[in-house]
Amino acid sequence: MTRMRRFCRAFAAELVTAFALTTTYRAELLLWALSGTLPIILMGVWSEAARTGEMPYSPAEMARYFVAVLFVRQMTFVWVIWEFEEQVVSGTLSHALLRPIDPVWNYVANHLAERIVRLPIVFGLVGLCFALYPSAIFVPSPSAIALTILAVLASFTVRFALQYTFAMMCFATERASSVEGLSFAAFVFLSGMLAPLDLYPSWVATLAGWTPFPYLIYVPARILIGEPVAIWHSFGVLTGWAVLLIVTQRCLWWWGLNRYTGMGA
């Protein structure tokens, strides 16, 4: 019990400092949010394509899909590997290790605080999309909203666990983020960020199903716009990936910590 209380107090402290830090750098945050606007670009091309080609989507539905993608993508941004790489290479991870709480909670707190400050910007961007495509305006049902929140949380957890697992490579090489670059390329391709996955040839869609990626963007986006989704299956897969990645990450963490020399600190 006391351990739990100690943890809660430490994590609360992490959250408060993270929030203060994020609000200080809010201009930077605004620009990060703006740099995640690829869905808005694709929204233009794809809805124009839906107008001229034969697709199961109307231009308005297509625009709606990309608005949902924009929202989910913005809410599941993860950058922990760069933060971690910096700390390992410069040796400042040593300071983080001295805290009375595992360093992972510091990164989690940073991401959570950032999300809260980012939310109004995301709504602004969504508003901008609706201004571009008034026909795409929609109001999600309460159940869709509730499920979207759960799906975004699950998607964020898996994204974070995946990237934090790759971050453990920092203990072996100085440039672990290039591994993340590779994984990100696969993520972009298979997550439904470039196009709704049901437009993909079926073999690619099947292949994507074997990775966690479609469940990170495509599924939450579809839930948000009220398209049919295999809910139980999707949440089951997300939970499975989350557990698998967290266990792997913990094993690698203890392996890496034994190798860590604190060089430079």
Place this chain on the structure above:
Amino acid sequence: MRRALAMMALFWSTSIAAELEYRANFTFSILSSAINLFTGVFTLALFFRHGAALGGWSWAEAVVVLGMFTILQGVAAAFFQPNLNRIVDHVRQGTLDFVLLKPIDTQFWLSTRRLSPWGLPDIALGSAMAAYGVGTAPVTALAVIMALACFVCSVAILYSIWFMMATTTVWFVQVSNVTEVLRALLDAGRFPIDAFPAGTYRFIFTFVVPVAFMTSVPAHALLGKGSLLSLVFAVAIAIALLLASRAWFRYALRDYTSASS
């Protein structure tokens, strides 16, 4: 001029020597380039699979645009990112002082000091794509020259905008990532400008962030459809922006306070 070239050769050979310390990185960056390229081609194919018109550009022509985009991305990764994104650090740490003291043009030093070889695979792959897109269509020497001229302009345009954005850090140290926004908007250059809906989109990507001049115009020229008028436009914009970046930098330096040095 000869001195500048000699300096550049020296800068780049030391940069390459430094970067080659990270050889495993090279494998990953080639793999990432290959996946990105595949993703780009795949997305284009998706449009044609579903009968989208892409503003009247054929499959092969759209591939040329994507090729131009890939080359431009390679140029950005090789030359702009490693140099221009470092300006903010020089401002923040005050090390710009040392650069200002060097007996060499500051803007030149800031823009050419480093070369990242990791951008080179994209340049090669992009050129191959453009060649594939042109295919067996007869290419006149004039078209190639026009395309090259247009492409040089597009590099100059991108450089100037990037440099000016990076220089704003003299006033706003907080916006160290301002160039990321530019990089994100650049993604619009994957598609022919006519693939965007008429109105806001085309206006923004032609006049605000002139992505149209960076990929569609050189691609058009290479396909032998370029007009002298658009070349003249591109040259005019490029020269105007280059001069503006020069003036902008001088202006920014007046407010440089050399913090913490």
